[in-house]
Amino acid sequence: MNEQPILEVKNLKQYFKVSRRFTVKAVDGISFKIMPGQTYGLVGESGSGKSTTGRSIIRLYKPTEGEIIFNGKNISGNMSKDELKLLRTKMQMIFQDPMACLNPRRKVMDIIAEGLDIHHEYENEQDREKKVYEMLELVGLSKEHAHRYPHQFSGGQRQRIGIARAFIMHPQLIIADEAISALDVSIQAQVVNLMKKIQKKTNTAYLFIAHDLSMVKYISDHIGVLHLGHLVETGTTEEIFNNPIHPYTKSLLSAIPEPNPRVEKHRKSQTYDYESSGINYLEGTKHLVDGTHYVLATDEEFAQWTR
Amino acid sequence: MEKQRERILKIRDLNISFKTSGGTVKAVRGVNLDLYKGETIAIVGESGSGKSVTTKAIMGLLANNGQIDSGMIEYHWNDEYTNEPKTVDICQLSEKELQSEIRGRKIAMVFQDPMTSLNPTMTIGKQIMEPMIYHYKRTKKEAYEKALELLELVGITDAEKRMKNYPHQLSGGMRQRIVIAIALSCDPYVLICDEPTTALDVTIQAKILELIQDIQKKKELSVIYITHDLGVVAKVADYVNVMYAGKIVETGTIDEIFYDPRHPYTWGLLSSMPDLDTSDDELYTIPGTPPNLAQDIQGDAFAPRNEFALNIDLREDPPMFDVPGSKSHQVASWLMHPNAPKVEMPETLRKRLELMKKKGGVKDE
Numbered sequence: 168m169n170e171q172p173i174l175e176v177k178n179l180k181q182y183f184k185v186s187r188r189f190t191v192k193a194v195d196g197i198s199f200k201i202m203p204g205q206t207y208g209l210v211g212e213s214g215s216g217k218s219t220t221g222r223s224i225i226r227l228y229k230p231t232e233g234e235i236i237f238n239g240k241n242i243s244g245n246m247s248k249d250e251l252k253l254l255r256t257k258m259q260m261i262f263q264d265p266m267a268c269l270n271p272r273r274k275v276m277d278i279i280a281e282g283l284d285i286h287h288e289y290e291n292e293q294d295r296e297k298k299v300y301e302m303l304e305l306v307g308l309s310k311e312h313a314h315r316y317p318h319q320f321s322g323g324q325r326q327r328i329g330i331a332r333a334f335i336m337h338p339q340l341i342i343a344d345e346a347i348s349a350l351d352v353s354i355q356a357q358v359v360n361l362m363k364k365i366q367k368k369t370n371t372a373y374l375f376i377a378h379d380l381s382m383v384k385y386i387s388d389h390i391g392v393l394h395l396g397h398l399v400e401t402g403t404t405e406e407i408f409n410n411p412i413h414p415y416t417k418s419l420l421s422a423i424p425e426p427n428p429r430v431e432k433h434r435k436s437q438t439y440d441y442e443s444s445g446i447n448y449l450e451g452t453k454h455l456v457d458g459t460h461y462v463l464a465t466d467e468e469f470a471q472w473t474r
Numbered sequence: 475m476e477k478q479r480e481r482i483l484k485i486r487d488l489n490i491s492f493k494t495s496g497g498t499v500k501a502v503r504g505v506n507l508d509l510y511k512g513e514t515i516a517i518v519g520e521s522g523s524g525k526s527v528t529t530k531a532i533m534g535l536l537a538n539n540g541q542i543d544s545g546m547i548e549y550h551w552n553d554e555y556t557n558e559p560k561t562v563d564i565c566q567l568s569e570k571e572l573q574s575e576i577r578g579r580k581i582a583m584v585f586q587d588p589m590t591s592l593n594p595t596m597t598i599g600k601q602i603m604e605p606m607i608y609h610y611k612r613t614k615k616e617a618y619e620k621a622l623e624l625l626e627l628v629g630i631t632d633a634e635k636r637m638k639n640y641p642h643q644l645s646g647g648m649r650q651r652i653v654i655a656i657a658l659s660c661d662p663y664v665l666i667c668d669e670p671t672t673a674l675d676v677t678i679q680a681k682i683l684e685l686i687q688d689i690q691k692k693k694e695l696s697v698i699y700i701t702h703d704l705g706v707v708a709k710v711a712d713y714v715n716v717m718y719a720g721k722i723v724e725t726g727t728i729d730e731i732f733y734d735p736r737h738p739y740t741w742g743l744l745s746s747m748p749d750l751d752t753s754d755d756e757l758y759t760i761p762g763t764p765p766n767l768a769q770d771i772q773g774d775a776f777a778p779r780n781e782f783a784l785n786i787d788l789r790e791d792p793p794m795f796d797v798p799g800s801k802s803h804q805v806a807s808w809l810m811h812p813n814a815p816k817v818e819m820p821e822t823l824r825k826r827l828e829l830m831k832k833k834g835g836v837k838d839e
Contacts, residue, residue, distance in 0.1 A: 351520050352746065352747065353746050353759060353760055356746045356759045363756070378675055381705075385748045419676065423705065424680070424703065424708060424709050425705055426744070427708055428711075428732050430833055431705070431709040436680035436681070
């Protein structure tokens with residue numbers, strides 16, 4: 168497999184300067200790759216830097232250090248006009264709260280077509296309409312929906328509109344930031360199925376940010392576990408779930424409630440406390456477990472965990 | 475011989491409707507519910523199924539346009555001084571009686587989002603002391619000491635320091651612990667948890683649930699969980715009520731619901747849950763959408779989405795049928811009628827349940 172990765176993040180750092188003396192290191196040197204048509208799931212607790220990573224990649228923030236290579240072009244520094252256009256069209260984002268991210272005063276048609284408007288990607292009014300209708304159909308809504316306002320839709324439908332808006336530019340990478348967390352379980356399943364279906368059709372890559380591990384397992388090909396801005400473990404979904412090495416990953420996995428009462432009643436979740444665990448992420452280096460499975464650890468820690 | 479169970483809450487044929495500009499919405503349609511001392515029940519269902527409305531009615535917290543059309547919510551307790559058993563119908567109480575007797579004092583509630591349920595302008599110490607001073611006329615000093623105790627009970631270290639903190643200085647998990655401490659401050663008998671962990675991370679979720687379980691054991695609390703997460707239900711509940719379109723469609727012990735579900739809606743819920751063993755290409759989803767409760771529903775509300783629907787489902791609402799051989803398991807589905815054709819649950823679900831039983835060490839009789 169000699170395919171070019173669609174996105175390569177190398178040693179990305181994102182610091183926020185709060186005051187002269189205090190800097191928040193939200194993301195502290197993480198690296199990963201996403202192949203075309205694949206899904207990379209980023210998991211971690213709140214405050215671990217998952218959303219910041221997503222936002223730095225799409226350049227809502229200016230990265231402090233490191234490289235982001237999208238489609239063979241470095242987009243981490245100042246960008247030329249062409250590069251900016253590439254980024255703004257071929258990388259799209261789906262947000263968490265479908266009500267907050269849709270303009271309540273515009274019709275669905277205009278919301279979805281906004282990308283087209285900005286980049287002048289239609290010939291005439293009919294063409295614009297046709298493209299919007301196509302997208303609505305893709306996400307399982309009908310033509311009539313185009314002339315309504317966001318408040319007339321249910322949560323699941325709104326998220327579909329968000330997905331349609333992201334896909335109208337035919338992106339190569341979609342960053343889904345907790346895209347399903349705000350939805351009901353049964354609706355979550357519908358939206359995830361939809362995203363998988365569209366991925367098969369369009370070969371779009373996803374960066375799927377979430378804290379619900381069972382959904383992440385279901386949708387992702389590769390998983391990265393973030394904690395305190397460090398990527399503590401990364402690998403394919405099977406590698407992470409079948410053979411978790413890092414204690415933080417283990418505690419995350421042990422916390423997922425299983426819908427099986429007899430098992431669940433007797434299980435206690437494992438605790439993991441960074442401060443008392445004696446692990447220092449800054450000293451750790453990337454260790455290869457096998458295949459594409461890496462874990463952040465010092466040599467001694469690695470030997471101890473894999474024993 | 476079974477232990478004598480002490481009934482605390484008895485809800486019978488509860489009907490609640492809301493008047494809106496779009497007509498009258500029947501949010502709860504004939505709910506029966508029992509809660510016994512020291513036990514945990516869970517109410518499961520999609521959003522809009524009426525689970526929150528039911529519990530809000532128990533607290534007497536319905537919105538202004540909502541009203542209880544019929545039914546009763548009986549609350550039983552032993553008087554603190556004379557120790558005689560007493561009974562009161564919450565539906566009949568005035569707002570004043572509710573506020574001074576029931577809310578907070580007998581029944582307390584933990585809400586979904588700890589940030590919106592705490593007052594951002596008050597220190598948490600003050601917020602924990604407030605209900606005790608209000609309800610029991612405690613002095614400030616007594617209340618302060620009790621508050622410290624409570625903070626330790628909910629697992630907050632450095633309690634004295636934390637009393638002076640404001641909610642925004644704490645993390646989400648900490649805030650939810652504070653909310654629980656406030657709920658426990660007046661020694662209630664019933665704790666209602668409305669999606670207590672939805673706004674929290676998985677790791678913290680497990681901690682909070684374990685905390686509530688611990689406290690429940692210590693204080694012999696009865697707990698009502700409202701949730702849509704079946705994993706949470708499996709962890710905490712003794713009895714499960716599955717709600718759909720304002721009705722309880724299946725009720726039973728946790729084992730009965732998880733290992734031997736009978737209602738097609740419960741089948742759908744269990745199938746659509748991604749567990750860590752699923753490797754199918756597509757997650758199961760229940761087709762269609764929940765019915766609009768502003769319109770009259772003819773027959774079984776679930777019938778249009780039910781692939782196993784019988785003819786009668788479209789005409790008549792099914793009553794609760796007892797599952798043979800069980801005292802607690804009841805199902806509202808015509809499929810349970812003795813004359814109904816025998817319908818088996820979907821093959822994939824059956825396999826999954828078998829796997830679950832094996833893992834859980836449940837033997838088939």
